[in-house]
Amino acid sequence: MRIARFDTAHDDVGPRLGLVSDNSIIDLAAHAPDLPQDLREVLARGSVARERLEVIADRGGPGLPLAQVRLLAPLAPRKCLAVGLNYRDHAEEMGSAFPKHPIVFTKQVTAVQAPFGPVHLPRVSDQLDYEGELVCVIGRRCRHVPRERAAEVIAGYCVGNDFSVRDWQRRTGQFTMGKSFDTHAPFGPWLVTADEIEDPHGLKLATYVNGELRQTSSTDKLIFDSYDLVTHLSQAFTLEPGDLIFTGTPAGVGAASDPPRYLRAGDEVRVEIEGLGAIENRIVPEPSATAFID
Numbered sequence: 001m002r003i004a005r006f007d008t009a010h011d012d013v014g015p016r017l018g019l020v021s022d023n024s025i026i027d028l029a030a031h032a033p034d035l036p037q038d039l040r041e042v043l044a045r046g047s048v049a050r051e052r053l054e055v056i057a058d059r060g061g062p063g064l065p066l067a068q069v070r071l072l073a074p075l076a077p078r079k080c081l082a083v084g085l086n087y088r089d090h091a092e093e094m095g096s097a098f099p100k101h102p103i104v105f106t107k108q109v110t111a112v113q114a115p116f117g118p119v120h121l122p123r124v125s126d127q128l129d130y131e132g133e134l135v136c137v138i139g140r141r142c143r144h145v146p147r148e149r150a151a152e153v154i155a156g157y158c159v160g161n162d163f164s165v166r167d168w169q170r171r172t173g174q175f176t177m178g179k180s181f182d183t184h185a186p187f188g189p190w191l192v193t194a195d196e197i198e199d200p201h202g203l204k205l206a207t208y209v210n211g212e213l214r215q216t217s218s219t220d221k222l223i224f225d226s227y228d229l230v231t232h233l234s235q236a237f238t239l240e241p242g243d244l245i246f247t248g249t250p251a252g253v254g255a256a257s258d259p260p261r262y263l264r265a266g267d268e269v270r271v272e273i274e275g276l277g278a279i280e281n282r283i284v285p286e287p288s289a290t291a292f293i294d
């Protein structure tokens with residue numbers, strides 16, 4: 001199944017979930033009003049909610065044209081974890097040795113953005129960069145998950161872009177600030193459930209800036225794959241439904257060019273992953289409305 005969160009300009013129902021097939025979307029607010037219209041809660045309900053969705057998906061039926069809805073971030077995560085230097089080709093372009101342990105950092109959950117939403121060029125930096133990534137979405141509460149059972153706790157996968165502010169990322173030994181600017185964690189365009197993906201570690205990934213191919217790789221080049229990451233992370237803390245893991249980016253980031261090619265206002269950045277779809281974000285100057293005290 002492909003589970004999206006969306007709203008429309010022509011009704012006032014507000015954000016709700018939908019099942020995507022071909023070019024239409026079945027509105028779950030209409031077809032499953034008993035289910036929470038929040039994907040994190042749906043995942044937390046486990047197999048009962050999942051089977052209900054499968055019945056609706058199998059039945060099919062009239063949907064809204066996909067072109068008439070606005071896709072939103074599929075869910076609001078409680079954790080947004082990310083991994084640095086996790087592709088062999090990216091480690092090589094950076095002249096770095098392969099890490100012995102996953103380099104884990106967090107993106108603040110306030111950085112989450114819609115799959116086609118605008119991304120801010122920060123007021124305080126001109127070193128905005130892209131990182132096309134496979135995003136793994138946790139489906140079950142878990143701790144100390146052995147690798148052979150890791151697939152059981154993964155609800156599915158999304159396409160993500162781990163936007164990075166390089167000068168802020170490198171200023172100190174900690175990545176958090178440079179990885180967490182508001183709008184810098186777009187993902188989507190929907191959750192593709194894990195059963196639809198034969199092998200999550202054999203998917204082609206491509207990133208384009210204004211139509212120019214900048215990153216092309218495959219998730220088979222991950223140093224620590226999704227299952228390794230679930231095992232590693234869950235040794236330290238509980239993973240919960242809706243937690244995101246941005247699994248790392250392959251070669252071809254702007255910072256690795258000589259001279260570096262950072263993003264500018266007006267640029268369009270598109271990330272595609274085979275079997276998952278694509279997200280596309282326009283870079284805009286950080287609006288004045290970002291300064292506020294409520």
Ligand code: MG
Binds near residue numbers: 083084131133246249
């Ligand atoms: Mg990254």
